[in-house]
Amino acid sequence: MRLTAEDLTTRARIRxxxxxxxxxxGFGPATVRAVASAAGVSPGLVIHHFGSKAGLREACDQHVLAQTASQGKEKTDPATTRQLxxxxxxxxxxxxxxxxxxRRSLGDESEAGDAFFDAVVRQTQDVIEAGIAAGTIREFDDVRSTAVVVASNSLSMLMLGRHLSRALGADVIEPHGIGPELLRQLTxxxxxxxxxxxxxDSRFLDAARDALQQDTNNQGREHAP
Amino acid sequence: MRLTAEDLTTRARIRxxxxxxxxxxGFGPATVRAVASAAGVSPGLVIHHFGSKAGLREACDQHVLAQTASQGKEKTDPATTRQLxxxxxxxxxxxxxxxxxxRRSLGDESEAGDAFFDAVVRQTQDVIEAGIAAGTIREFDDVRSTAVVVASNSLSMLMLGRHLSRALGADVIEPHGIGPELLRQLTxxxxxxxxxxxxxDSRFLDAARDALQQDTNNQGREHAP
DNA sequence: ATCGCGATTGAACAAGTGTTTAGTGTATGA
DNA sequence: TCATACACTAAACACTTGTTCAATCGCGAT
Structure with missing residues (x-):
């Protein structure tokens, strides 16, 4: 259950x-004054509570990270996935x-974005290893890299949600791009x-393996003049 | 061949x-003064040539778009892909x-980003249809959506390059994240x-089909209270 | 009752922003 | 030769930004 704005302390409302x-x-364009106004509060109070705009962002980072870390710990089997x-x-x-x-954190380089991405990769790798053990997922030569690829693919929906809806000609542009209409079409x-x-067939895979193998031989000179 | 900075007109150098x-x-943080300084020029001249910062960005959009549109028209077969x-x-x-x-254009909503994404999707769809005709790519129920998914997956490397290098423990952090080391590990x-x-097996796919089918039945009430 | 202290505000400040303006060269064409 | 147009600069302007500061407000403890 979500608390309504009136139930929260002022500090939490600002956050x-x-x-x-x-x-x-975005972090740059969103001004302290706008935040204060949205929270029904004076700009000075925002600083009073968080020290600075950077401090405010840090508090937001921690909160969102904690919020998302609590959920998404137990989605390993197909049934739970469907549930989600x-x-x-x-x-x-x-x-x-x-x-x-x-999405902003992942784009704008920040520790929070790093932590979130790493968490997604770690969780993805757990899911893959569990799936391999359960026989629902194939085996891979390099599980770690595979997890990174899968995580990256998943997060691309988050990063490009706006473009995805647009490209699919969504009737209504969803608030943040990713929404039911999108999932229904892309899942x-x-x-x-x-x-x-x-x-x-494996022609492309073989071609890539060849190209990379050939490149490994020339590895000495990175930047050809 | 790339022209050196000295060979360019001042306007081009600024751009x-x-x-x-x-x-x-990023578009916000990069200031007119910084651009002017980098081009060895006064801030006023930037405005003189482009009218405004927005005009400068528009010129950049057009130039990058034209630059990238010229190349990447003929990568359809495996051999050319390896070449690339x-x-x-x-x-x-x-x-x-x-x-x-x-990357910035795709993140920060802009017409240039839209145009670029659409171009990538269109090109991806062309590749898929050519591949299907040539027998190198599977057939799909919904080619358009598949193209969107594949394009999104490809662009995720561009959007998340920094995180990918980090997650793979790259020895050196590449300038913009995506580089040879990364490709060598992820391709x-x-x-x-x-x-x-x-x-x-198809258990996950079937589960998702069920979930979406079931959801289509309840399509009347979108937002459950 | 009053003291004290945190919450809160409104106004101000310093720095940085995009943009304007007046002015200086410096070519080129008449 | 001169005048016109254009590239270009330095300084200023108007505005927004994050932040500070003095002054209230409200309330619990003494």
């Missing part, structure tokens, strides 16, 4: 307003602010590739 | 400096500025998934 504005406008999908489809804008905030094609592959 | 700074620092990979591996920082700039795992799939 939540900041999370919303930081996520929507349906849950998100029914409450689309429940985590909208956090999602937008994380099956994505899982289709993950299930049946994309290429018809 | 190139702006592309570099916009890509490195090797070419990029040998000249890593040739297009570094453009890559960083495009094969990525193509492995695209070739042999990720899941061991």
């Amino acid at each position: 939540d307003a900041a999370i919303g504005l930081f996520g929507r406008d 999908i349906q849950d998100y489809l029914n409450h689309p804008d429940q985590y909208a602010d956090e999602i937008a905030y994380i 099956v094609p994505a899982l289709d590739i993950y299930t049946n592959g994309f290429y018809a | 190139d400096a702006a592309i570099g700074l916009f890509g490195r620092d 990979i090797q070419d990029y591996l040998n000249h890593p920082d040739q297009y570094a500025d453009e890559i960083a700039y495009i 094969v795992p990525a193509l492995d998934i695209y070739t042999n799939g990720f899941y061991a």
Whole structure:
């Protein structure tokens, strides 16, 4: 259950307003005055509570990170995955602010973004290893790199959500880009590739292996003049 | 061949400096003064040539878009793809500025970013359809959506390059994140998934199809209270 | 009742922003 | 030769930014 704004302490109200504005406008463009106004408070009070704009952002980082770390610890089996999908489809804008905030953190280089990305990769790797053990996921030569690729692919929806909706000609542009309409159109094609592959045979894979092998031989001179 | 800074007209020098700074620092943080300084010129001259900072950005958008549209029209068959990979591996920082700039454009909502994303999707779809005709790529129920997914996955490397290098423990942090070291580690795992799939069977795909089918039935009430 | 202390505000400040303006050269064409 | 146009600069302007400061407000403890 989400607390309404009136139930929160002023400090928390400011922080939540900041999370919303930081996520929507970015850390630079979102001004202290705008945050204060959104929280129904004076700009000075924002500084009084958080010391500086950087301090405010730090508090937002910690809060969002803690918020997202608490959930998403137990999604390993297909049943729970389906549960999560349906849950998100029914409450689309429940985590909208956090999602937008994380997107900004991943784009704008920051420790919070690093931590979040690492957490996603770690969790992805756990899921893969559990899936391999359970026989639901293939075995890979390099599980770590595979986890990074899969995590990157997943997060691309977060980073490019706006473009995805646009490219699919969404009737309504969803608040932060990623929404039910989007998932409904992209989940099956994505899982289709993950299930049946994309290429018809291993020609591309072999070609890439050749190219990289050949490159490894010339590894001495990185930057050719 | 790339022209050196001295050979360019002042206007072009300013524009190139702006592309570099916009890509490195972002459109907001990169100041007119910084651009002017990087181009060895006074701030007023920047405005004199481009009317405003927005006009400067527009010129940069057009230039980068034209630059990237000229290349990347003929990469359809595996041989050319390998050629491109090797070419990029040998000249890593040739297009570094453009890559960083495009990354910013895709993140910061802008017409240029939209145009670039659409171009990538369109090109991806062309490649897929050509591949299907040639028998190198599987057939899909929804080619358009598949193209969007593949394009999104590809661009994730661009958007998250910094995190990818970090997560893979790159010895040296590449200038804009994506570089030879990164490609060498991620190309094969990525193509492995695209070739042999990720899941061991179609259980996840079926589960997702069920969930979405079930959701389509309840489509009337979007936001459950 | 009053003291004290944190929450809160409104106004101000210093720094940085994009932009303007007046002025200086410096070519080129009449 | 001169005048016009253009590239270019230095300084200033108007504005926004984050932050500070003095002054209240409200409330619990003494």
